[in-house]
Every structure is written in C-alpha cells, then in structure tokens.
Amino acid sequence: MKIAEIRSKTILSSSQVYDYVINPYVGCQHGCSYCYARSMKRFTGHREPWGDFVDVKINAPELLRKEITRKKKGEVWVSGVCDPYQPLEARYRLTRQCLEILAENRWPVVIQTRSPLVLRDMDLFKKAESWQVGLSITTADDRIRQIFEPKAPPIGARLKAVAELHDKGIATYVMIAPLLPGGENLVAILAGKVDYLILDRMNYHYADAIYARYGWREMNSDGYFSAMRRRIEEECRQRNIDCRAAY
Numbered sequence: 701m702k703i704a705e706i707r708s709k710t711i712l713s714s715s716q717v718y719d720y721v722i723n724p725y726v727g728c729q730h731g732c733s734y735c736y737a738r739s740m741k742r743f744t745g746h747r748e749p750w751g752d753f754v755d756v757k758i759n760a761p762e763l764l765r766k767e768i769t770r771k772k773k774g775e776v777w778v779s780g781v782c783d784p785y786q787p788l789e790a791r792y793r794l795t796r797q798c799l800e801i802l803a804e805n806r807w808p809v810v811i812q813t814r815s816p817l818v819l820r821d822m823d824l825f826k827k828a829e830s831w832q833v834g835l836s837i838t839t840a841d842d843r844i845r846q847i848f849e850p851k852a853p854p855i856g857a858r859l860k861a862v863a864e865l866h867d868k869g870i871a872t873y874v875m876i877a878p879l880l881p882g883g884e885n886l887v888a889i890l891a892g893k894v895d896y897l898i899l900d901r902m903n904y905h906y907a908d909a910i911y912a913r914y915g916w917r918e919m920n921s922d923g924y925f926s927a928m929r930r931r932i933e934e935e936c937r938q939r940n941i942d943c944r945a946a947y
C-alpha cells in the first residue's frame with residue numbers, strides 16, 4: 701500500500717449527485733473489485749492497482765474552512781470516489797475535521813461509507829441538523845462480500861452499525877449498490893432498522909471476471925436485476941420502508 705500525504709488545491713467540489721462532494725482521500729483501501737472510482741487513475745497518474753494507493757489530503761480541513769465561506773450553502777456528499785471512513789481515517793481524522801466544519805456552519809450532509817468506523821462520529825451526527833448517514837451493503841452473505849470486496853468491513857459489522865445509528869435517532873439509509881448475489885435478502889435482515897434504501901444494479905464491467913469464474917453470469921443480467929428490484933420493492937412496501945431504485 702503506497703500512502704502519500706499531499707496538499708490539495710480544492711476540497712468542496714460541485715457534484716452531479718448532491719450539490720457538493722468532499723473526498724478527503726484520493727484512492728481507497730477497500731479496493732472493491734467493481735469500484736467505478738478506479739477510472740480516476742487516468743487523471744491522478746497512479747500506476748498502482750486500485751486499492752493499493754491512497755493520497756491523504758492533509759490540508760482538507762484548512763481548505764474547507766476557506767471554501768465554505770465563499771460558496772452557497774448546499775448539500776454535501778461525503779464521499780464520492782473514496783470511502784471517508786477507510787482505515788486511514790482512524791489515524792488522520794480528516795473526515796471528522798471536515799464534518800466538524802460543516803456542522804459548525806450548519807450545512808446539510810449525506811455520508812456514505814462501508815465502515816463501522818462511522819460510529820466514532822456519533823456525537824456529531826446527534827447534534828447536526830439535516831444529516832443522513834448511509835452504509836453501503838451490497839449483499840447479506842459475507843462469503844459473497846469476501847469475493848467481491850475482501851478488504852471492506854464484514855457485512856455483520858455494517859448491519860450492526862446501521863442499526864445503532866438508527867436506534868440513536870440518526871436519519872439512516874442503506875445503499876444496496878451494486879446489488880450483488882444475496883443482496884435481495886437484506887430487507888428482511890435489516891428488520892426495519894433503516895429509514896430508506898437506495899438500490900442500484902451493477903453498472904460497470906470491472907467485476908465481470910468474477911461472475912464468469914463462479915458461473916454467476918445470470919446474476920449480472922437485466923432479467924436478474926429486474927426480478928430482484930421487484931422483490932426488494934415489494935418487501936420494502938410490506939415493511940413501510942422507502943425504496944429508491946436507480947434502475
């Protein structure tokens with residue numbers, strides 16, 4: 701793993717998903733097999749495989765303090781092309797410091813992570829207004845997780861984290877994206893401990909070799925994703941959970 705401390709030029713960037721996005725790191729230690737963010741390597745010049753490098757934007761909080769005064773208030777996504785709670789965050793606390801600034805200035809925030817390290821910042825979530833905290837959980841089966849995202853935290857730890865956030869009254873969502881085999885069982889396992897779900901199919905080809913190796917091509921097809929969407933939407937309807945399908 702190649703880790704470099706860098707000084708970035710900006711931190712609060714415009715986004716097509718929310719108003720802004722903050723990425724305190726370039727690269728992601730989780731290195732998920734299907735991750736679209738690997739395409740960024742074209743712009744950053746990294747030659748290492750995706751998941752084997754991280755640039756740490758050590759001036760992120762300093763930049764945010766300046767940029768937040770110059771930009772119109774809007775919803776901030778943390779993060780788009782890295783996990784804001786990847787293991788290095790325990791040491792650098794850049795996500796934490798950026799969130800403190802956003803909270804002080806009362807900006808709305810949407811957090812998205814695969815890591816239970818997010819629970820460390822519960823004190824901020826409890827105080828903040830209009831914040832949402834999401835766990836990305838792609839399958840209910842940890843054996844499937846180990847195949848597609850072996851360096852990301854176990855499914856059980858993510859489910860526990862989302863339940864704890866929900867129990868503490870934080871607005872929570874689960875991002876089933878991309879829907880992996882076994883993802884269709886998540887609604888039942890969540891047992892209502894979530895405010896809403898976002899569902900998306902596999903949209904990229906980076907993990908095609910895995911589907912082929914295990915004979916799972918059918919579970920990466922239009923027919924499969926349509927059937928699973930219908931099933932998940934129906935289960936959400938029965939439990940009164942808002943389900944936002946992106947396909």
Ligand code: SF4
Nearest residue numbers: 728730731732735782
């Ligand atoms: S955690 Fe997110 S950003 Fe990191 S490798 Fe996985 S999908 Fe990509």
